[in-house]
Amino acid sequence: MSVVVLYSAQLHSQASPYYKGGLKVNFGDDGKKYLRMISWAQFQATYSDDVPEDQSNTNFMVRRARVLMFAQINEKFLILTHFGLNSLNSNTMSPTGKSEGSQLFFHDVWAQYNVAPDHVVGGGLHYFNGISRLNNQSTLNMLSLDNNRQSWSTLGLSDQFARHIGVFAKGKFNKLQYRVSINDAITTGLDTRDALTGQAVYGGKRLLGSKDAGKTYSGYFDFNFFDQESNFLPFKVGTYLGGKKVFNVGAGFFLHPKGSVIMDGTELKGEDVQIFAVDAFYDTPLGSNGSALTAYATFQSNDYGTNYLYSAYGTGSMVYGHLGYVVPGNVDKTRFQPYVTYASNSYDAVDDNRNVFGIGANAYLSGNNSKLTLEYQNQNFGDTKTGTLTLQAMIYL
Structure with a gap:
C-alpha cells in the first residue's frame, strides 16, 4: 500500500461521508507523482466575564486560516x-x-x-515533536474547541509556534511508532526577562550563546494496540468519531541543555530544561448505531529550571484528560458529540494550582471537515477566575 493511500485512509476514517481525500493533482497515471492541497479556517465568537469595564464581553476572531501543501515526484522523497x-x-x-x-x-x-x-529522515522547519500526543496535535480534528494550551509545552520558548528547525527521523517497528529530532533552539523566544529575579528564565541561547545552549532533543513513542494510525504526517488525530478502533499508549521527552538561566551569585548559570510525559488515547465505535467514544489522558513532568513560571508554563507537573461521546445517529446526517475536559497544573514557584475545566459539544455537519463547536471553559488560578463561552465554526477541504 502506498503512502498516498495510507494518508487518504486516515482522512476518510475521520467519518465524513462526503470528503474523499481533498484536492489532489496527479502527475502521471500511477498516482506516485502528485500535489496535495488542504485548506481550513476556524472562526470564533467568544463571551468572557473577565474583561475591563470599558471593554466588550463579546468578541470575534479568525482563530486559524491555513493552507498546507505537500508533493512527491516518487515514493522516495516528499516536500511539505x-x-x-x-x-x-x-x-x-x-x-x-x-x-x-x-x-x-x-x-x-x-x-x-x-x-x-517504514523509516524516514528529514529536515527543515518541522512539527515532529516529542513529549506527548497533544504536543503533536492536528488542528483539523481536535475533540475539544482547542488544544490544551500547556501541552504545546515549548511554544514560543524554544521554537516558532511549536515548530523547530532541525533534523528528524520517524517510522515504525511493527506496532511501535517513533519520532525523534535534534534542533536549533530559537535565539529570542517569548521569555525576554532578565535573570535577576531569583527564578530561572528561559533564555539560555540568548544569554549564554549557541555553543552551550543551542540544541534541543525530543522524541515520542507510541504503541498501537488495535488499528494502526498513519504516521505519514506528524499531525495526531484528536477524534476519529468511531471511524477507527484505536488504543495507543505513548511516552515522550524534550531536553534542552542549559535552556534556562538563573543568577548564581554574580554569574549566570545554565539549567537544563527537561520535560517528560506518558499518555494514552482510546477511540472506538460503540455498536453499529453510529455512536463512538473518545478518551485521552496524560501526565507530564515539567522542569524549566528553578522555580520557573512564565505565562502558562512552569516547573512542576500537569495532568490532563478529556472524554467525548458521539450520540447515535446516521453518519450521513448531522452528528453530535458532547465532551468534557480537565487540566490541573502545579508549579513549584507558587502554592496554587491552575485548574481548567471545559464542557462542550461538537455538531458534525460532515465529519471533521465541517463542524460547529460550543464550549464553556472555567479557569481558576489563585485569585483569578475566568469563564469563557465560545462558539466556533470550522471547515477544511
Missing part, C-alpha cells in the same frame, strides 16, 4: 509547506493588513526521504 495566520481579531488587524497579527507566515517547511521501508 504549510502557511497561514492565527488569532486575527480587531486588536491585531491593521488598516492596510501589514501588522504582525495580519501576516501570513510559514508554520512548516520540510523535506523528507525514505531510507528504508
Whole structure:
C-alpha cells in the first residue's frame, strides 16, 4: 500500500461521508507523482466575564486560516509547506493588513526521504515533536474547541509556534511508532526577562550563546494496540468519531541543555530544561448505531529550571484528560458529540494550582471537515477566575 493511500485512509476514517481525500493533482497515471492541497479556517465568537469595564464581553476572531501543501515526484522523497495566520481579531488587524497579527507566515517547511521501508529522515522547519500526543496535535480534528494550551509545552520558548528547525527521523517497528529530532533552539523566544529575579528564565541561547545552549532533543513513542494510525504526517488525530478502533499508549521527552538561566551569585548559570510525559488515547465505535467514544489522558513532568513560571508554563507537573461521546445517529446526517475536559497544573514557584475545566459539544455537519463547536471553559488560578463561552465554526477541504 502506498503512502498516498495510507494518508487518504486516515482522512476518510475521520467519518465524513462526503470528503474523499481533498484536492489532489496527479502527475502521471500511477498516482506516485502528485500535489496535495488542504485548506481550513476556524472562526470564533467568544463571551468572557473577565474583561475591563470599558471593554466588550463579546468578541470575534479568525482563530486559524491555513493552507498546507505537500508533493512527491516518487515514493522516495516528499516536500511539505504549510502557511497561514492565527488569532486575527480587531486588536491585531491593521488598516492596510501589514501588522504582525495580519501576516501570513510559514508554520512548516520540510523535506523528507525514505531510507528504508517504514523509516524516514528529514529536515527543515518541522512539527515532529516529542513529549506527548497533544504536543503533536492536528488542528483539523481536535475533540475539544482547542488544544490544551500547556501541552504545546515549548511554544514560543524554544521554537516558532511549536515548530523547530532541525533534523528528524520517524517510522515504525511493527506496532511501535517513533519520532525523534535534534534542533536549533530559537535565539529570542517569548521569555525576554532578565535573570535577576531569583527564578530561572528561559533564555539560555540568548544569554549564554549557541555553543552551550543551542540544541534541543525530543522524541515520542507510541504503541498501537488495535488499528494502526498513519504516521505519514506528524499531525495526531484528536477524534476519529468511531471511524477507527484505536488504543495507543505513548511516552515522550524534550531536553534542552542549559535552556534556562538563573543568577548564581554574580554569574549566570545554565539549567537544563527537561520535560517528560506518558499518555494514552482510546477511540472506538460503540455498536453499529453510529455512536463512538473518545478518551485521552496524560501526565507530564515539567522542569524549566528553578522555580520557573512564565505565562502558562512552569516547573512542576500537569495532568490532563478529556472524554467525548458521539450520540447515535446516521453518519450521513448531522452528528453530535458532547465532551468534557480537565487540566490541573502545579508549579513549584507558587502554592496554587491552575485548574481548567471545559464542557462542550461538537455538531458534525460532515465529519471533521465541517463542524460547529460550543464550549464553556472555567479557569481558576489563585485569585483569578475566568469563564469563557465560545462558539466556533470550522471547515477544511
